[in-house]
Amino acid sequence: MNNISTVAEKPKIYWEPNEYHHVPYQIYSDGGIYEEEQKRLFRGPVWQFVGLDMEVPNPGDFKTTWIGDTPILLIRDETGALNAFVNRCAHRGTTLCFEAYGNKPVLSCVYHNWCFDLQGNLQSVAFQHGIRKQGGLPKDFCFKDHGLTRLRVAQVRNLVFATFSDETPPIEEFLGETMVSHMNRIFNRPMKILGTYSQYMHNNWKLYMENVKDSYHASLLHLFFTTFRLNRLSMEGGLLLDDSGGHHISYSKVKTDSSQDTEYETGQLRAQQDDFTLADRRLLRTFPEFEDGITHAIQGIFPTMVVQQIQNSLAVRQLVPRGPGECELFWTILGYEDDTPDQTDMRLKQSNLIGPAGLVSMEDGIIGSLVQRAIDCDSDKSTVLEMGGHSVENQKSRVSEASVRGFWKAYRTHMDL
Ligand code: FES
Ligand SMILES: [Fe+2]
Incomplete structure (x- = not known):
């Protein structure tokens, strides 16, 4: 079998170093650049605006959105805290919430009914123990390892931001005083x-x-x-x-x-x-x-x-x-x-x-x-x-x-x- 994994090459671009008064047209259409943006900007050390706190005022209220190409779920939990997750089931990758807005006491996946709590923890798996001692999950399956992918969340007044990276500086530092x-x-x-x-x-x-x-x-x-x-x-x-x-x-x-x-x-x-x-x-x-x-x-x-x-x-x-x-x-x-x-x-x-x-x-x-x-x-x-x-x-x-x-x-x- 061929080994098809390759090391991604950085897109080649002709741009004078430190030049900001000319922008190559390539930057607006190159597929490689677009991929790189997903990694470095949207999933990189940058805060991304995901919504307003009043869009999800009550526990269980959620909003679906995107950061770059990645589908995102912004949800308020029972403690009143705002959580942001990748809007994707940890089992086989199904979209968890389809509506733009809604309210759910628990996040259940439509495909095989895995259920996650409002903090993104895997709570239950349908047929976990199989039927009549046949099938089901292996004994060493760890629920803790199969939660939703969680983002860091920060807020300035009503504005809610999320980031994938642990390296992103505090939101006030990222934005600056002005x-x-x-x-x-x-x-x-x-x-x-x-x-x-x-x-x-x-x-x-x-x-x-x-x-x-x-x-x-x-x-x-x-x-x-x-x-x-x-x-x-x-x-x-x-x-x-x-x-x-x-x-x-x-x-x-x-x-x-x-x-x-x-x-x-x-x-x-x-x-x-x-x-x-x-x-x-x-x-x-x-x-x-x-x-x-x-x-x-x-x-x-x-x-x-x-x-x-x-x-x-x-x-x-x-x-x-x-x-x-x-x-x-x-x-x-x-x-x-x-x-x-x-x-x-x-x-x-x-x-x-x-x-x-x-x-x-x-x-x-x-x-x-x-x-x-x-x-x-x-x-x-x-x-x-x-x-x-x-x-x-x-x-x-x-x-x-x-x-x-x-x-x-x-x-x-x-x-x-
Ligand atoms: S893909 Fe979600 S439960 Fe299977
Ligand atoms: Fe304008």
Whole structure:
């Protein structure tokens, strides 16, 4: 018999060392790179966002999700603790929970009915002792050795993260002070989920994360933003990066006023296209929310998470790769428990405007595939990321690609490329 096991070779890639302002097209389509990402990023020493604690409020409540290609089960046990497991039976590998959300007192597998408790321990095996002293498990079978594959779990406010690796530093260290304080700013009191949906994209997952970190495109690709002055690069704002470069916050300020006579209320906001007005002006109603006056803050957490404040539209987004050329983005739309019905209404209208069925994320959803379809044929060529220079550091201007370069700095570090 041939020995078919081989030592995996590192994918060959032509990339100048420490260069972050050019990215080889190969990185967006190479199957070997994708495999390596599963090992080094998604199952490596990196925290991965898996959900919000209020998605699973009670013992037995679970949510199914993914970290990279790996199916994950987030479940609350009887003690109130959150546990994360690979969503796979320890017997022959069947998916344990199929639903997006649910509640189970015990995790039983549909195939042969092995049962696991909410801490992932194997509790019982059907026909363990066989029938009439025939069959069954051997006497030395150890239940303790056949629990579910468990991940480490950490939480910042409502945000739950998991990691496969024992090497991953504590979550606060991984995120850095600036990122944690921004999470504290948004998740500053009890929140509630207003809705969820997902958006499927025909592009490599990194093209979407670049888009999130690219403040330069916002007023160019998203003409609605500029036409109605919701976000222009001339507004006060900037970019904040963590030390690794992988996390960022892009922020800006637009004046908001809840009175009936604001420019938004009257729909007078127009750019050059003077004939553009809104038929229903309620779409743009906003209310002032944060004392620091910041009205737009997009936080990108390496590798695949986004915390969104676009005026009063609050959301978290979790990106899941679906192979080298596809990905799926899961949105959770948020409000505060103490919101008035009118505030909830404004948040929902703004979220519809921002979401993929509206006028902003629809464009972010297609732009990645417009890149992907044009670059796959030329893997030896590369992108240009020189807006704002070549550095990876905080910027006072959003006319910069520093946070995109930061993503590649962290990526190269983790991937050892
Ligand atoms: S695969 Fe789950 S019990 Fe057999
Ligand atoms: Fe965008």
